[in-house]
Amino acid sequence: MNFKKIINYFSFFIKKESFKLVDMELCGVPLKVVKRSLRQKIDQDDTWWFYLSKHHDIIFDIGCNVGYTATLALIQDPNRQIILVDPNPKALQKAAINLIENGLGSKAQYIAAFVGNTIDETIKLYTIGSKAAGSMHASHAKTAAAKNLFIEVKTVTLDYLYTFYNIKPDLVKIDVEGAETIVMESAKKLAQETKCSFFIEMHKVENLGMEKAGQFMIDWSSEMNYSVWYPKTGELLTNAEPIKNRGKCHLLLLPKEKSYPEYLKGIKQNAPLPKSI
Numbered sequence: 001m002n003f004k005k006i007i008n009y010f011s012f013f014i015k016k017e018s019f020k021l022v023d024m025e026l027c028g029v030p031l032k033v034v035k036r037s038l039r040q041k042i043d044q045d046d047t048w049w050f051y052l053s054k055h056h057d058i059i060f061d062i063g064c065n066v067g068y069t070a071t072l073a074l075i076q077d078p079n080r081q082i083i084l085v086d087p088n089p090k091a092l093q094k095a096a097i098n099l100i101e102n103g104l105g106s107k108a109q110y111i112a113a114f115v116g117n118t119i120d121e122t123i124k125l126y127t128i129g130s131k132a133a134g135s136m137h138a139s140h141a142k143t144a145a146a147k148n149l150f151i152e153v154k155t156v157t158l159d160y161l162y163t164f165y166n167i168k169p170d171l172v173k174i175d176v177e178g179a180e181t182i183v184m185e186s187a188k189k190l191a192q193e194t195k196c197s198f199f200i201e202m203h204k205v206e207n208l209g210m211e212k213a214g215q216f217m218i219d220w221s222s223e224m225n226y227s228v229w230y231p232k233t234g235e236l237l238t239n240a241e242p243i244k245n246r247g248k249c250h251l252l253l254l255p256k257e258k259s260y261p262e263y264l265k266g267i268k269q270n271a272p273l274p275k276s277i
Contacts, residue, residue: 070095
């Protein structure tokens with residue numbers, strides 16, 4: 001590591017991040033949040049998530065980052081129970097500030113850990129701080145990897161979180177930047193015992209790609225008596241052909257006895273959020 005890299009490496013850890021609060025509105029709700037922590041531009045899944053969270057009471061937000069999706073859920077019901085999990089403590093800190101500052105976190109819990117398929121291992125998380133999502137894969141965090149910026153974090157599993165906290169979620173959101181398949185490897189007890197819904201942001205998983213990662217989710221669902229739905233079209237997926245060319249997409253995994261939610265039908269990808277709640 002040359003001198004410049006050493007300086008960049010240590011400045012990442014000692015730099016004080018700004019926690020200046022600014023006023024903004026989200027779905028017509030006035031908020032005071034950490035500056036630049038809640039995105040202004042709509043993402044493809046925001047409105048699907050808004051309505052999913054509206055119809056669920058206990059949420060695991062895996063890969064919560066700075067709390068945008070948690071905020072979308074809690075402005076609709078500030079007393080909703082939610083566990084926010086992120087391996088980046090700086091991002092988790094901002095999430096907590098955003099919720100607590102607005103009176104939204106009365107039943108929220110915060111866990112700094114990487115959710116994967118092992119317990120209490122240490123992995124590298126490539127990240128440039130709380131300004132962008134981090135990843136265990138250098139290919140999903142190119143800026144951080146290029147500067148050799150990472151933190152070491154401990155691992156947990158979804159089954160562990162479910163057992164340890166003795167909380168039965170009815171909705172689990174997973175946004176883990178290419179680690180989706182390993183998260184689901186250790187979520188079988190959770191799925192069997194809670195029959196929760198899984199809303200998963202899919203990426204081109206390293207060494208798998210999108211099609212094989214999607215097929216993994218279909219095979220996992222078949223084993224667990226779940227179905228895989230593709231919100232972009234509202235169709236039931238029996239193979240990964242429809243998503244093989246996607247760089248990023250979303251899947252909704254539901255127990256087979258549940259049909260695709262009526263409240264999601266007709267909501268297009270990148271649909272605007274409602275102007276009020």
